[in-house]
Amino acid sequence: MQFSSDNAESWAPEVLEALAKAAEGPLPSYGDDPLTEEVGQRFNHIFEKDVTVFLVATGTAANSLAFASLCPPYGAIFAHEAAHVMVDECGAPEFFTGGAKMVALPGDAGKIAPDTLTHALSHFFEGFVHHSQPHVLSLTQATESGTVYSPEEVAVLAKIAHGRGMAVHMDGARFANALVHLGCSPAEATWKAGVDVMSFGATKNGCLAAEAVVFFNPDGAASFPYLRKRAGHLFSKHRVLAAQMLAYLEEDRWLKLAAHANAMAARLGGELAGIEGVRLWYPVQANEVFPSFPGEVAAQLMGEGAAFHPWIVPGDPAQGQMCRLVTSFKTKDEDVDAFLTATRRLCGA
Numbered sequence: 001m002q003f004s005s006d007n008a009e010s011w012a013p014e015v016l017e018a019l020a021k022a023a024e025g026p027l028p029s030y031g032d033d034p035l036t037e038e039v040g041q042r043f044n045h046i047f048e049k050d051v052t053v054f055l056v057a058t059g060t061a062a063n064s065l066a067f068a069s070l071c072p073p074y075g076a077i078f079a080h081e082a083a084h085v086m087v088d089e090c091g092a093p094e095f096f097t098g099g100a101k102m103v104a105l106p107g108d109a110g111k112i113a114p115d116t117l118t119h120a121l122s123h124f125f126e127g128f129v130h131h132s133q134p135h136v137l138s139l140t141q142a143t144e145s146g147t148v149y150s151p152e153e154v155a156v157l158a159k160i161a162h163g164r165g166m167a168v169h170m171d172g173a174r175f176a177n178a179l180v181h182l183g184c185s186p187a188e189a190t191w192k193a194g195v196d197v198m199s200f201g202a203t204k205n206g207c208l209a210a211e212a213v214v215f216f217n218p219d220g221a222a223s224f225p226y227l228r229k230r231a232g233h234l235f236s237k238h239r240v241l242a243a244q245m246l247a248y249l250e251e252d253r254w255l256k257l258a259a260h261a262n263a264m265a266a267r268l269g270g271e272l273a274g275i276e277g278v279r280l281w282y283p284v285q286a287n288e289v290f291p292s293f294p295g296e297v298a299a300q301l302m303g304e305g306a307a308f309h310p311w312i313v314p315g316d317p318a319q320g321q322m323c324r325l326v327t328s329f330k331t332k333d334e335d336v337d338a339f340l341t342a343t344r345r346l347c348g349a
């Protein structure tokens with residue numbers, strides 16, 4: 001009953017096979033190889049426009065280096081208060097930007113509301129030398145609460161940000177899961193809604209370690225090659241990243257893997273919601289479920305071998321400790337069944 005994280009799973013077999021195949025023969029290094037060239041073309045096709053793509057090995061590197069290319073040290077980056085960039089990257093965004101200010105915005109279910117952004121920006125006076133200057137809005141898709149911004153919601157926020165001359169970044173560590181939920185095209189979910197740069201996640205959903213930074217406007221990408229090299233993320237055997245990404249994107253594998261994870265979460269969440277005493281804190285839209293359980297049930301489930309994390313409780317703690325359960329491309333039906341059976345038994349249902 002493994003629901004601790006989508007990072008706890010390994011990788012898709014096709015990705016590993018692609019790596020073995022990519023080992024044949026010498027190839028040019030540092031990204032001058034044909035596999036990396038093909039990755040670029042694949043992303044052009046997926047996003048229906050010419051984009052500029054860079055591969056790195058972690059999501060923290062993707063986010064932080066994207067910020068470094070968009071934001072000077074005196075700039076400010078706005079993100080949800082629970083965003084990975086805000087709380088789980090150990091200051092890497094501040095470090096790689098040379099000290100930009102991270103501004104945490106509150107918001108229900110992991111999302112930033114337009115009024116919240118407008119209000120926060122009103123405290124940063126344009127051209128006022130004593131204030132950090134707003135440069136980036138970062139949106140997480142899917143959010144840390146497992147919810148998904150619609151393209152319309154992204155567009156409203158992007159309009160506000162662009163109105164202040166800011167760039168819009170999307171942390172798409174779970175972009176595939178979000179896209180499966182939305183059912184729209186990758187272009188509609190991103191640049192057509194006003195996203196300028198995205199961190200396109202692949203590790204959580206089937207790769208060993210591969211993420212892409214995608215610039216929808218090539219002009220913004222000029223400094224990125226140097227920033228990536230300086231950060232030690234320009235892989236010499238670059239095909240290691242490219243082969244993973246190609247296998248991930250091939251035949252819509254990324255969407256099929258995410259569809260499986262989402263379906264597992266929908267079933268888990270849907271059935272948990274029907275058990276008396278169990279409360280779901282957020283709608284299940286991607287591959288994460290946030291329930292609280294009555295009494296000692298959460299601890300008992302863990303005692304029976306279920307792996308999941310207690311999570312931060314917003315609002316009234318009397319309503320029970322919120323937990324986070326994550327499904328993945330590898331989650332088995334049997335694991336969902338076993339978890340539901342144990343929960344029903346422990347809840348006396």
Ligand SMILES: Cc1ncc(COP(=O)(O)O)c(C=O)c1O
Nearest residue numbers: 058059060061084140171173174
């Ligand atoms: C929303 C989000 N962004 C980015 C990341 C990437 O983090 P890492 O640097 O561990 O690959 C994660 C991983 O947990 C995440 O949940």
